[in-house]
Amino acid sequence: MRPFLETARLVLRPVTPDDAADLFALDDDPEVMRYINGGRPASREDIRDRTLPRLLHTHPCTGTRGYWAARRKDTGAFLGWFELRPLDDLDPTVVELGYRLNRAAQGHGYATEGARALVDKGFTDLGVRRVTANTMAVNTGSRRVMEKTGLTFLRAYIDDWPEAIEGSEHGEVEYELTREVWAARAAKQAPAEAAGEHGR
Template identity: 60%
Template sequence: MRIHLETGRLVLRRFTTEDADLLLELDADPEVMRYLTGGRATPREEVEQRILLLYFSYYRRFPALGYWAALERTTGEFLGWFEFRPPDDERPDEVELGYRLRRSAWGLGYATEGARALIGKGFTEPGVERVFAVTMAVNQGSRRVMEKAGLRHVRTFFQDWPEAIEGSEHGEVEYALERAEWHARRRGPR
């Protein structure tokens, strides 16, 4: 079992308790948090007492999946993170893809590169049958990443949020890709 993954430009590895400050810095950027919290930063207590503990619980339950710190391969600079994990224990074969990157890494292809690597890992190793991702309908940047990673739009839906953020009135979108479809694309036309 690999607990890290390398691409041409990225190293994806498990988080440690020493990564709390990196997560705090990432979540302190209002633009990074725009479609998640309306721009509010994540408090230190939440990172240390909830978020990191959540990450660690996924490592115990699903050793090959979970949350991945994304580092630039040549410099080791922290760029953000990816999630590739089942949202619940009932469907471990259905995995959610997500990503949060520093603004300085936006538009450079890192999100697509990391997403493709995790999808490839999921569909070449046993266990994952479906990958899906969700974002706000107005989050065009994230939607482009999902499309470039090979996912297709499957639905638009509306949720009741305790605090609406700008754009939430347009709903959420789900993109997805099935294992069989991914393998068929890799084989190409016959």
């Protein structure tokens, strides 16, 4: 399937049913799912009946999926998925950023690389005005990716989860980035990058 987005090291393309085995392996890793469901094992039925329909959904307001499978550009290895999903099917202006990468992909900067590229595409091509992202307060790794992507802390809150997991007592956090802030930063970076090119 045709890629949706490419970065220096990643290819992001729409999820297909052929990704089911990779998605199962991703969700069956207790370390990957630690901050999602406490690390419970996955089931192939759940991938088929719940995960795939969610990841295959096309949003009318953007004409795109909200989730993309991420693979290494050089080897084609499956790394996980990224999310840039409108919170309202009919409104492209507010989207949620997310990512779930397998253990082998963690710690190499892939999450930040993919997230930055998606955010840039959202603001330039998809009509996005505000990006929001949420995670558990104790998930320092995910919070660091949000910050490196340009999002800033907005609020801490307590969610009423049906089943508590380790760390949920500390609550959730929300980060955000508006198009205005993103555009202002991009405008500041452009002269600095141009100066760097001239200095070489």
